[in-house]
Amino acid sequence: MKKIAIFILSVLLLSCAVRKQVSPDIQKVSYKQLLRLNEARIARIHSLQAEAKITVDSPEFSGNFSADIYLTGGDSLLLSITGPMGLPMGKVFIAPKRFIFYNQVMNQFMTGTLKQFESLNLFQFPFHVSEIGDVFLAKDAFDILKKNDYRVQDGMYFLDATAGQWSYRIWFDPALLVIKKIEYRSGDQLLFYKTYDQFEEIDGVYFPKSINFVRPEMRQGFSLYYESVRLNRKIDRKYFDIKISDSAKQINLSVNQ
Template sequence: MKWIAGILTFSWMALLFSCAAPLKRSAPPVLTTQIHQWPERYQANYQQIHTFEGTARLTVESPQVNGHVNIRVIWIDPDTLFVQAEGAFGVNVGKIFIGKRRFLIYNEYDNQYIAGELTNAYIARFLNTDFSLKDLQAALLGKPLAPVSGARLVDAKRGVFALKAGSVKHRYKVDPETGLLEKWEMLRDGRVIVRMEFQRYRKQNGIYFPGLIRLTQPERQERITVFYKTLMFNRPINPARYRITIDPRARQLNL
C-alpha cells in the first residue's frame, strides 16, 4: 500500500535530496518540417532505440515529497528498465527494476524491498506519490503516456494533434518548425488530468531525445522532472549492470 512506499521514501529523501542547479540552453534539432508527417516520424525515431543508458537528475514535487536525486538509467527494448539512485560520494542507496509484468524496488540503505506485479496499483507506486512505476518509466523514456498512433492533426498552424479514447481526450502539441513534441495532455470533461512537457531536445546517433521531461498531475499537485546529463544509445549493455542482488537479511515490506 501507499504507506509501504512511504517507508522506503523517507531514508532516500533524507540522504539524497538537495537544491537544483541552472541548466544550459541550446538550439533544438529538426525532426521534420512536414507537420502532417509527425506521428510516423515520431514513432520511427523511437523505434531506433534498442538500448539506452543515461545519467540524470530526478526531481519529485508533491505535498509529501520535495527534492531531487542523481540517477543512472538503463533501458533494454522492449520492456526492461533499471534505475539506480546515488547518494553522496556516488554511494548506491536504492534501485528500481521494471520488467514486462513485475517490478522490484530495493532500498539498500534500510535494507528493505518491495516486489510484485505492475498491475497492483496499491504497491506499484513511485515513492510516496500517486505516480505509478509505468508513469515513471514513460517520463524516463521521454514519451507520452498515450501512444501517438491514431492521433489526428486538428490545427496545422499550431501543430496540435488529438486522439479520443472513450471519455478521455489526448492532446499533443508539436512545434511546427522542428517537428518535436512539446506537450501532451490527457483531458476528461475538459479538465487536464495529466500533462507531460518535453524540452531541450538533442540529436545523438541519429536519434532525437528530450533532455528535460516534466510529468504533472495538476489536481494532485504532483510532478516528476527528469533532466538528463548524459545519454548513450544502442550500445551493448552487460546484463550484470542491471541485475539487483537482494541481501538475504533484507526485509520484504509487502508480505
C-alpha cells in the same frame, strides 16, 4: 587582436545562424506527417542507458536524487538511486510482471508483483509503474486519432485530437518536428501534461535532455534532467545484477497473497 575580434564576431554570427527560428507552415507539414515522424522516432529507440537528476514534488513529498537508468526493450528497467552527498539509497528492477527493490538505507530486499509495487509508491512518482518506461523514453504513442483542430499556435504546430474517450493537445517543434508539449485529457478534464526540452540528436534520434510530467489538479510534478544518454547500445547484463548484503532483511510480498 583585430584577428581575434573578427574570429569572435564570426563565431557569434554563425551561432545566430544556427539558432535561426523556423516558422511553421501547415500547408507544407500536415498533422499526419508529424504523427508518422513521432511513430518512426519511437520505433528507433530500443534501449536507454543514462545518468540523470530527478526531482519529485507533491503536497506529501518533495525531494531530488540522482539515478543511473538502464532500460531495455521498453519493458525491463533498472534504477540505481543515489541521494545527497553520493549516498547509495537503493536499486529497483522492474520487469513486465514483477519487481525487485533493494533498500540500501534500511538494508531490505523486497520482491513482489507490479501491482504491489504500485501500492508501495516508493518513489512518489506521479504516474503508474506501466508508464515509467514511456516517461523516461519521452514516448507518446497513439491509436488512430481523429483530428479536431490543426493550426499554428505559439510558434509551433498545434494538434487537437481524440481517440475514444481520450483527447490530446499536442505542440510540435517547427524545426525538429518533435513533440514539445502534450496534454492528456478525458473530456474537458486535464489529467496531466508533459514537456520536452533541450533536444539532442543521439544515434539519429532527437531526444530531450529535459522531461517534465505534471498533474496540475493533484499538484504533483516530476522533473528529469539527463546528464548523459546512450541510445540503442547493447547493455551488459551485469548492470541488472543486484548484489545485496548478507544481513539484508528479505521480504517477499507475494507470499501473503
